[in-house]
Amino acid sequence: xxxxxxxxxxxxxxDYGLVIIFLVVVIxxxxxxxxxxxxxxLLNVIKQASVNGILAFGMMIVVITGGIDLSMGSIxxxxxxxxxxxxxxxxxxxxxxxxxxxxxxxxIGFINGVGVSYGNLPPFIITLGTxxxxxxxxxxxxGGVPVIDMSESFVAIASGSLFGIPYLxxxxxxxxxxxxFVLNKLVFGRHVYMIGGNKIAAKVSGINVxxxxxxxxxxxxxxxxxxxFLMASRTxxxxxxxxxxxxxxxxxxxxxxxxxxxxxxxxxxxxVIGALFIAVIENALTIFGVDPxxxxxxxxxxxxxxxxxxxxxxxxxx
Amino acid sequence: MRTKLLAFxxxxxxxxxxxxxxxxxxxxxxxxxxxxxxESKEAAETTEESADSSDTANSGEGKKYAIFIAINxxxxxxxxxxxxxxxxxxxxxxxxxxxxxxxxxxxxxQIETCITQGYDGFVIEPVSSDGAxxxxxxxxxxxxPMVTVIQECADQSLVSSFVGADHYEASVIQMESTLEKLGxxxxxxxxxxxxxxxxxxxxxxAFNTVLEKYPDVEVVEEQSANWVIDEALKITETWLxxxxxxxxxxxxxxxxxxxxxxxxxxAGTQMIISGRDAVPDALNAIExxxxxxxxxxxxxxxxxxxxxxxxxxxxxxxxxxxxxxxNTLVTAENVADFK
Numbered sequence: 001x002x003x004x005x006x007x008x009x010x011x012x013x014x015d016y017g018l019v020i021i022f023l024v025v026v027i028x029x030x031x032x033x034x035x036x037x038x039x040x041x042l043l044n045v046i047k048q049a050s051v052n053g054i055l056a057f058g059m060m061i062v063v064i065t066g067g068i069d070l071s072m073g074s075i076x077x078x079x080x081x082x083x084x085x086x087x088x089x090x091x092x093x094x095x096x097x098x099x100x101x102x103x104x105x106x107x108i109g110f111i112n113g114v115g116v117s118y119g120n121l122p123p124f125i126i127t128l129g130t131x132x133x134x135x136x137x138x139x140x141x142x143g144g145v146p147v148i149d150m151s152e153s154f155v156a157i158a159s160g161s162l163f164g165i166p167y168l169x170x171x172x173x174x175x176x177x178x179x180x181f182v183l184n185k186l187v188f189g190r191h192v193y194m195i196g197g198n199k200i201a202a203k204v205s206g207i208n209v210x211x212x213x214x215x216x217x218x219x220x221x222x223x224x225x226x227x228x229f230l231m232a233s234r235t236x237x238x239x240x241x242x243x244x245x246x247x248x249x250x251x252x253x254x255x256x257x258x259x260x261x262x263x264x265x266x267x268x269x270x271x272v273i274g275a276l277f278i279a280v281i282e283n284a285l286t287i288f289g290v291d292p293x294x295x296x297x298x299x300x301x302x303x304x305x306x307x308x309x310x311x312x313x314x315x316x317x318x
Numbered sequence: 319m320r321t322k323l324l325a326f327x328x329x330x331x332x333x334x335x336x337x338x339x340x341x342x343x344x345x346x347x348x349x350x351x352x353x354x355x356x357e358s359k360e361a362a363e364t365t366e367e368s369a370d371s372s373d374t375a376n377s378g379e380g381k382k383y384a385i386f387i388a389i390n391x392x393x394x395x396x397x398x399x400x401x402x403x404x405x406x407x408x409x410x411x412x413x414x415x416x417x418x419x420x421x422x423x424x425x426x427x428q429i430e431t432c433i434t435q436g437y438d439g440f441v442i443e444p445v446s447s448d449g450a451x452x453x454x455x456x457x458x459x460x461x462x463p464m465v466t467v468i469q470e471c472a473d474q475s476l477v478s479s480f481v482g483a484d485h486y487e488a489s490v491i492q493m494e495s496t497l498e499k500l501g502x503x504x505x506x507x508x509x510x511x512x513x514x515x516x517x518x519x520x521x522x523x524a525f526n527t528v529l530e531k532y533p534d535v536e537v538v539e540e541q542s543a544n545w546v547i548d549e550a551l552k553i554t555e556t557w558l559x560x561x562x563x564x565x566x567x568x569x570x571x572x573x574x575x576x577x578x579x580x581x582x583x584x585a586g587t588q589m590i591i592s593g594r595d596a597v598p599d600a601l602n603a604i605e606x607x608x609x610x611x612x613x614x615x616x617x618x619x620x621x622x623x624x625x626x627x628x629x630x631x632x633x634x635x636x637x638x639x640x641x642x643x644x645n646t647l648v649t650a651e652n653v654a655d656f657k
Contacts (some may be wrong), residue, residue: 035556035559035560038559040559041556041559044555044556044559047555048552048555139391143396144390144391144392144396145392145393145396145597145598146392146393146573146597146599148598148599148602149602159580159583159584231548234548234551234580235547235548235551235576235577235580236576236580236599237547237576237599239547239573240391241391241392241546242547242548244546282552283556286541286552286553286556286557287556287560289539289540289541291513291541291542
């Protein structure tokens with residue numbers, strides 16, 4: 001009985017501890033610097049967290065199944081280039097570049113899924129391969145230089161706002177709610193957690209593990225494709241080198257959000273907080289004029305801290 | 319077991335593709351032994367000295383040159399490669415462009431493989447000025463004429479020349495014209511390239527030298543966006559919340575300047591923005607009036623000159639120790655010349 005109580009306490013602390021730490025940091029920053037607490041700046045922070053947040057959800061479901069997707073950043077570049085090629089003024093309806101980006105991302109994600117489930121390749125290996133392939137394709141399709149000359153409506157998708165709130169934030173919230181629904185309300189969601197918890201047990205209990213993993217990696221690819229499209233819109237160009245290391249930021253958001261790297265656990269709102277947390281830290285470091293290289297150090301320290309917390313609370317469980 | 323096998327297979331395919339990239343030109347060569355290749359190459363070069371230097375139009379006839387770019391992923395480096403290839407066509411030589419993908423090891427393997435393929439000269443942009451030295455020494459031992467391009471290597475005595483841009487001068491021009499546009503006073507923010515890269519160091523030095531002459535100009539912020547557009551966008555977005563009175567943003571490259579420009583557009587502001595490289599999108603922005611200026615550093619000229627130099631060397635002539643391309647300020651007035 002006593003053991004059960006401490007298990008609940010540490011899980012609760014880990015789940016809500018993150019939210020508490022996040023709020024404390026935000027409040028401190030708001031007090032210390034007037035720039036941070038400006039409404040427009042706070043809206044910017046959410047906007048700046050949005051693309052990474054969308055990627056983080058793709059990474060999240062992959063990590064829950066015990067895998068990793070290293071190809072996300074390269075897909076962002078690849079999908080961005082593909083979208084940009086079809087986004088010149090007056091050529092194609094706006095739906096075309098959006099769909100093309102999703103297809104580009106979904107296709108690479110599908111390859112990852114096939115490699116993991118039917119090829120029995122470790123996720124690290126197959127996504128390392130597609131990371132290189134997607135980046136190469138981005139360079140080939142773009143001719144090595146950024147694709148420019150975008151239509152205004154294409155650029156507006158990631159740059160405009162509604163009721164004063166940036167569009168990007170709406171997309172982030174939308175994706176978050178979709179994943180919350182999928183993970184908590186759909187049978188597929190339950191299967192994802194079970195596969196991550198114990199693949200063999202999941203298979204034995206009748207779950208089609210291979211098919212589910214295929215869907216998981218394709219979904220991750222779709223998230224990357226969407227992010228690629230949004231970045232091309234946001235930066236007004238389809239750069240083949242866009243997105244380098246984006247998968248690292250996605251993993252960071254996922255880990256900070258309390259998703260266990262060994263699989264089987266993680267809450268959707270943790271990922272939201274994780275993505276916001278990173279954006280808050282980056283925003284603060286810019287306001288304070290800190291060298292961006294220190295941002296890398298800070299991120300690394302945070303990710304180690306979050307993983308330690310994860311390992312420690314697992315230790316308490318046993 | 320099957321997994322490991324597949325993993326090895328993948329690695330093998332990757333390595334094989336890398337070697338194939340250089341080796342595909344070997345199809346025309348009939349030399350088998352590496353040692354023999356090197357010796358017979360040296361013998362062939364001494365007999366080629368009889369080439370008439372006044373017949374420069376075709377003095378490259380039948381020659382093969384390789385140009386190794388550190389990372390061929392922006393309009394500027396692409397234009398250098400294109401300039402090299404085009405000049406090769408003019409003189410009747412075949413020029414192949416290799417992309418080191420920003421990895422010194424990759425570049426070393428490319429150069430090593432090409433040393434055995436009978437090339438008449440190398441143009442090298444070292445990924446790392448120190449890291450490239452060993453492989454450049456190998457090229458020297460193989461008797462291959464070499465020049466460095468875009469960036470120097472740590473020991474220029476190993477090669478015959480350096481063809482590049484004078485980033486220092488370009489940045490002086492950029493900062494001076496930006497500050498003149500401001501009337502010599504105001505608040506500016508600077509966006510740096512990746513800290514510690516040769517380019518960034520030279521440019522920052524140039525900026526500081528110019529700024530000393532303008533005491534009424536205040537640098538309110540200075541941050542690095544690591545040469546990429548999305549980081550510059552994010553940083554500028556935040557700056558625009560911190561300040562409402564910045565007069566100009568000076569970016570060490572066009573990519574970052576364009577990111578800053580987009581952030582201003584999103585926020586509904588406009589200010590003087592300057593960059594460097596004169597990439598197509600920057601030229602468009604200058605034409606549209608959303609960017610003030612950029613600097614053209616003669617990319618094609620750089621590529622062409624480097625091939626001209628190795629070709630001279632392959633024909634037994636000497637070349638100057640260094641050559642700097644022309645830096646030209648590009649503003650709305652002359653932007654049409656560069657499009």
